[in-house]
Amino acid sequence: MATRVRPVSYDKSCGFRKLCFNHLQMLLCCWFGYNVSLRVVQSSKRCAVIGGSGFLGRHLVEKLLDRGYSVSVFDIRQSYELPGVTFHQGDLCDKQTLLPALGDVSLVFHCASPAPGSDNRALFESVNIQGTRTVIQACIEAGVQKLVLTSSASVVFEGTDIKNGREDLPYAKKPIDYYTETKIEQEKLVLEACDKKKGFLTVAIRPHGIFGPRDPQLVPILVDTARRGKMKFIIGDGTNLVDFTFVENVVHGHILAAERLRPDSPLCGKPYHITNDEPVRFWDFMSDVLVGLGYAAPRYRLPYTLVYGLALLLWLLALILRPLVSFKPTFTPMRVALAGTHHYYSCERAKQDMGYKPVVSLKEGIARTVESYPHLRRGA
Numbered sequence: 001m002a003t004r005v006r007p008v009s010y011d012k013s014c015g016f017r018k019l020c021f022n023h024l025q026m027l028l029c030c031w032f033g034y035n036v037s038l039r040v041v042q043s044s045k046r047c048a049v050i051g052g053s054g055f056l057g058r059h060l061v062e063k064l065l066d067r068g069y070s071v072s073v074f075d076i077r078q079s080y081e082l083p084g085v086t087f088h089q090g091d092l093c094d095k096q097t098l099l100p101a102l103g104d105v106s107l108v109f110h111c112a113s114p115a116p117g118s119d120n121r122a123l124f125e126s127v128n129i130q131g132t133r134t135v136i137q138a139c140i141e142a143g144v145q146k147l148v149l150t151s152s153a154s155v156v157f158e159g160t161d162i163k164n165g166r167e168d169l170p171y172a173k174k175p176i177d178y179y180t181e182t183k184i185e186q187e188k189l190v191l192e193a194c195d196k197k198k199g200f201l202t203v204a205i206r207p208h209g210i211f212g213p214r215d216p217q218l219v220p221i222l223v224d225t226a227r228r229g230k231m232k233f234i235i236g237d238g239t240n241l242v243d244f245t246f247v248e249n250v251v252h253g254h255i256l257a258a259e260r261l262r263p264d265s266p267l268c269g270k271p272y273h274i275t276n277d278e279p280v281r282f283w284d285f286m287s288d289v290l291v292g293l294g295y296a297a298p299r300y301r302l303p304y305t306l307v308y309g310l311a312l313l314l315w316l317l318a319l320i321l322r323p324l325v326s327f328k329p330t331f332t333p334m335r336v337a338l339a340g341t342h343h344y345y346s347c348e349r350a351k352q353d354m355g356y357k358p359v360v361s362l363k364e365g366i367a368r369t370v371e372s373y374p375h376l377r378r379g380a
């Protein structure tokens with residue numbers, strides 16, 4: 001028995017030790033294997049988001065993290081902290097500050113811009129034009145392989161109707177404002193920098209009317225106008241169709257473009273409209289958001305030309321009186337043009353070349369947006 005027991009117990013302990021050893025081996029293998037594979041994933045899935053503290057930028061960063069990327073954010077301000085994100089604060093016009101953010105990165109998203117509402121021409125020129133030149137140079141110096149620019153569908157908009165506009169429409173000869181003027185130059189710079197031989201690939205995404213949780217523009221401006229009792233009027237006959245694009249669809253378009261951008265793909269050096277693919281009446285969209293937040297929908301109609309003329313007059317007055325008094329009219333000619341004309345775009349090219357399809361419907365997007373602004377509700 002003893003002789004049988006001993007070997008058994010010996011065997012047992014030996015088996016136990018083997019088991020422990022095997023487990024340890026397995027654990028070590030898993031750990032090292034995981035680390036190795038993680039490092040492989042990290043180096044191939046490491047990217048930078050310039051403008052990553054902004055509205056679109058932050059949504060993009062969050063989705064990239066979900067998809068296993070590690071992200072380096074470069075922005076003039078830091079608005080949040082997240083595991084997996086390294087922040088670099090600075091002005092993108094300064095190459096030396098920008099370069100460290102691009103170290104070990106093969107893919108860069110550039111979605112920084114001064115806010116479109118600003119009328120600071122010099123700022124738009126320095127950030128959107130000079131700054132974008134700097135971004136391109138820094139990417140090339142740092143060995144970045146892909147640059148995805150957030151452009152804008154408004155690069156072809158001149159304040160008159162665009163129905164189902166495709167990417168082959170010419171750039172606006174008379175852009176509606178400085179912002180758009182510099183977005184045109186910015187897009188040209190990035191697309192012209194695409195160079196397959198040098199292994200530097202670029203693509204531009206043109207979203208339109210981005211909305212969603214944390215948007216600092218569309219919903220806050222709308223609510224502010226309503227609270228001041230100025231959202232009573234419909235400009236024009238109220239039937240003009242427009243694209244409003246839920247932020248997650250815009251993010252989806254950016255990531256698809258980045259992943260499909262290869263030397264042999266049709267994306268190289270091209271612009272792509274990314275929309276919800278559901279043009280909607282401008283005033284229906286505004287009403288849905290307003291009513292969702294407890295405000296009354298606009299009801300009274302005003303002729304488009306009358307409002308546009310008044311807006312132009314007010315804008316001129318503000319310009320002339322600027323040295324004496326400073327006032328910012330709510331109904332700028334740009335906003336009136338956007339509110340009273342058709343401007344919707346085809347995203348057929350994105351569907352064909354990158355398999356794009358919106359992931360969130362307009363209805364769902366509006367519901368999620370309205371829910372995300374409890375502090376902007378009527379009476380809050």
Ligand SMILES: NC(=O)C1=CN([C@@H]2O[C@H](COP(=O)(O)OP(=O)(O)OC[C@H]3O[C@@H](n4cnc5c(N)ncnc54)[C@H](OP(=O)(O)O)[C@@H]3O)[C@@H](O)[C@H]2O)C=CC1
Pocket residue numbers: 050051052053054055056057074075076077090091092093110111112113114115127131150151152153183206207208209210211216217
């Ligand atoms: N919102 C929309 O409807 C549309 C937007 N776009 C484009 O999408 C992009 C993102 O827009 P959105 O998220 O709405 O804008 P945001 O203003 O929310 O985000 C832009 C970010 O870039 C930062 N930034 C500005 N200047 C510099 C600089 N010199 N160096 C580094 N960072 C800087 C901003 O900082 P700070 O806030 O301090 O200025 C901000 O954090 C822009 O390129 C815009 O042109 C295109 C179509 C529609």
Ligand SMILES: CC(C)CCC[C@@H](C)[C@H]1CC[C@H]2C3=C(CC[C@]12C)[C@@]1(C)CCC(=O)C[C@@H]1CC3
Pocket residue numbers: 116151152153154208209210217218221222225330331335336338339
């Ligand atoms: C006061 C009301 C008549 C209008 C309030 C809503 C507007 C603030 C927005 C309606 C369309 C939006 C829009 C942009 C900004 C916000 C609106 C004017 C952009 C100009 C943002 C930057 C772009 O690239 C194009 C956008 C077009 C639509």
